[in-house]
Amino acid sequence: MKLSWAIFVLTLALTNNGYDGSLPNALYKMPDFMDALGNPTGVILGTISNEIVSGVFLPLYFIPRVIDKWGRKMGVIIGNFLILIGVLFQSCRGAWISGEIKDSRCIYAMFLLLRIALRASVPFLSVSAPALISKISYPAHRQVCTSLYNTCWYLGALVAAWVTYGTRNMTHHRNWGVPSILQG
Numbered sequence: 001m002k003l004s005w006a007i008f009v010l011t012l013a014l015t016n017n018g019y020d021g022s023l024p025n026a027l028y029k030m031p032d033f034m035d036a037l038g039n040p041t042g043v044i045l046g047t048i049s050n051e052i053v054s055g056v057f058l059p060l061y062f063i064p065r066v067i068d069k070w071g072r073k074m075g076v077i078i079g080n081f082l083i084l085i086g087v088l089f090q091s092c093r094g095a096w097i098s099g100e101i102k103d104s105r106c107i108y109a110m111f112l113l114l115r116i117a118l119r120a121s122v123p124f125l126s127v128s129a130p131a132l133i134s135k136i137s138y139p140a141h142r143q144v145c146t147s148l149y150n151t152c153w154y155l156g157a158l159v160a161a162w163v164t165y166g167t168r169n170m171t172h173h174r175n176w177g178v179p180s181i182l183q184g
Contacts, residue, residue, distance in 0.1 A: 007137060011149040013076060013129040016083055017122050018156025019183055024048050024115070026164035026179070033176040037111065038104025051112060055119025063127050072135065075128025079121040086118035087184035091177060118183075 027033045028045065037044075067075045090111070130149050137145040160179065167178045 003136065003138075007133055007145050010076065010129045010133050011145065011152050013079065013125040014149055014152040015156035015159070016183065017125065018153035018158075019160040020118055020122075020156075021153075022157040022160045023164070023179060023183070024051075026160060027176050030164070030168060030175050032172075036104065036176075037108045040108065044108065048112060048115065051115045051119060055116040056122050058116070058120045059123050063123050066124070067128060067131075072128045072132040075124045076132060079124030079128065082121035082124065083118060084184050086114050086121070087180065090114045090118065091181040091184075 034040070040048075063075065066078060130146055133145050133149055134142050163179045163182055164176075167175045169175070170178065
């Protein structure tokens with residue numbers, strides 16, 4: 001039972017990837033989010049959407065070295081730690097808006113950098129978690145466990161869609177703060 005629970009938790013690593021990957025699209029429909037960033041259009045919105053690629057390439061040099069030296073479990077731990085750090089700073093967005101920073105360009109820059117940092121966790125989890133799942137699963141269950149891992153991306157996207165739909169009418173920037181906090 002303990003092994004099954006560990007495998008289940010590892011399959012949820014990709015859920016955060018799906019959640020984070022579909023979150024910006026939902027945030028674009030929230031007026032408070034767009035106002036905080038200065039109502040960006042075109043290239044600026046494209047940059048926020050493209051941060052998925054930018055953040056993923058940053059740790060590619062380090063991942064094989066970390067996994068070879070400390071193991072797959074440490075890769076999962078580092079990936080989850082990066083997610084929590086990124087969510088912590090991203091959810092402090094109230095300080096960005098109501099504090100000393102009033103310029104929407106600064107808020108945009110901080111949001112973009114934190115999104116890139118959040119996405120840097122994805123390669124750690126995408127490389128470490130499925131390898132660890134296939135290593136610790138019983139041979140008869142390996143295919144089912146790894147296929148559950150791959151389907152969890154869609155679970156994360158679905159959760160992000162419903163969370164942002166449920167928070168769309170909140171006020172004072174909570175409508176985009178709550179989905180960011182729940183990512184952790």
